[in-house]
Amino acid sequence: MAQSFDTRTAHLYVKSSSKFMDVEANNYQVYSDVNFAAATVNFTGLMKSWEFEMGAIDRAFNSDRLNLDGYRKFTFEGKILDPSAIDLSTPGRYEIKVKGPLTIGANKRQMNATAVCYVKVNGDIDVESDFSFKIEEANMEQINKLMRERIPQVVSLDSQTLGISRTINVKLFLTYNPQ
Amino acid sequence: MNKFIKFLIVLFVILLLAYFAIMNMPKANIKNKEALKSVSATELFQEFETNEDLASKNYIGKVIEVSGTIQKKMLDEQEAPVVLLGSGNENQVLVTLEADQASKLNNYNKGDQINIKAQCSGMLMEVVMNKGIIAD
Numbered sequence: 001m002a003q004s005f006d007t008r009t010a011h012l013y014v015k016s017s018s019k020f021m022d023v024e025a026n027n028y029q030v031y032s033d034v035n036f037a038a039a040t041v042n043f044t045g046l047m048k049s050w051e052f053e054m055g056a057i058d059r060a061f062n063s064d065r066l067n068l069d070g071y072r073k074f075t076f077e078g079k080i081l082d083p084s085a086i087d088l089s090t091p092g093r094y095e096i097k098v099k100g101p102l103t104i105g106a107n108k109r110q111m112n113a114t115a116v117c118y119v120k121v122n123g124d125i126d127v128e129s130d131f132s133f134k135i136e137e138a139n140m141e142q143i144n145k146l147m148r149e150r151i152p153q154v155v156s157l158d159s160q161t162l163g164i165s166r167t168i169n170v171k172l173f174l175t176y177n178p179q
Numbered sequence: 180m181n182k183f184i185k186f187l188i189v190l191f192v193i194l195l196l197a198y199f200a201i202m203n204m205p206k207a208n209i210k211n212k213e214a215l216k217s218v219s220a221t222e223l224f225q226e227f228e229t230n231e232d233l234a235s236k237n238y239i240g241k242v243i244e245v246s247g248t249i250q251k252k253m254l255d256e257q258e259a260p261v262v263l264l265g266s267g268n269e270n271q272v273l274v275t276l277e278a279d280q281a282s283k284l285n286n287y288n289k290g291d292q293i294n295i296k297a298q299c300s301g302m303l304m305e306v307v308m309n310k311g312i313i314a315d
């Protein structure tokens with residue numbers, strides 16, 4: 001029985017609320033692999049693959065003028081805390097807990113999440129997860145610094161002006177295929 | 180006074196129209212963009228393999244036309260068509276196509292040559308491209 005699975009088309013959805021509007025974005029090009037024997041799960045995606053729900057933000061993000069050097073990728077290297085909670089030989093619904101560092105550029109933070117796994121008759125595994133995290137004050141200052149550096153100077157914006165919340169809600173949907 | 184009120188009304192209408200125009204602006208697409216260059220999937224993959232930093236500077240966010248052999252066709256989580264291009268057993272470029280390209284992609288099978296105009300997002304397991312349109 002296969003213990004290793006992967007997908008190139010995992011879907012991440014993120015939502016952050018500001019005092020003006022909700023900012024929502026989707027990334028449908030996330031690579032992920034999982035090895036239940038080794039209890040490891042990894043995700044890696046590209047910042048440029050994010051598609052924003054609001055057209056104006058999406059166009060700004062896709063413009064050549066937005067410089068993402070140093071922040072091209074994000075990665076998550078997790079451990080499955082309870083790998084015995086899933087029985088790959090029996091189709092059904094299982095819950096597993098995952099913990100590990102999320103890295104974006106030089107920033108690293110510990111993440112915890114619970115994922116619901118549906119083992120299917122054909123051997124694929126559907127996964128859904130819903131979690132949130134809070135950006136620390138120090139990291140908000142870094143975001144403001146980046147916005148000052150990377151957004152054209154005529155647009156004088158920072159996270160406080162935009163009323164961006166420090167809480168980010170994340171949803172994950174994917175289907176793993178045996179490797 | 181009347182003039183001032185008229186000015187305020189006109190200003191309000193303009194701001195309201197601008198707000199709705201911004202809120203309903205369509206998402207970025209590459210349909211009317213010219214490809215910066217044409218390159219094979221093998222050449223593009225090798226450029227990223229050799230020097231990812233340099234290739235990222237040259238290609239990320241840029242629209243290019245890539246040609247290659249279809250290794251695999253699939254659908255992503257939003258049911259958009261995705262193709263893996265490559266050579267031999269090696270996957271070299273993953274392209275997510277615009278949803279309206281699905282019927283056009285039905286004319287292609289695994290092993291066929293295809294040309295796709297798309298925007299480069301960077302490199303993961305393969306070079307990753309988005310907003311793909313099949314070139315005629």
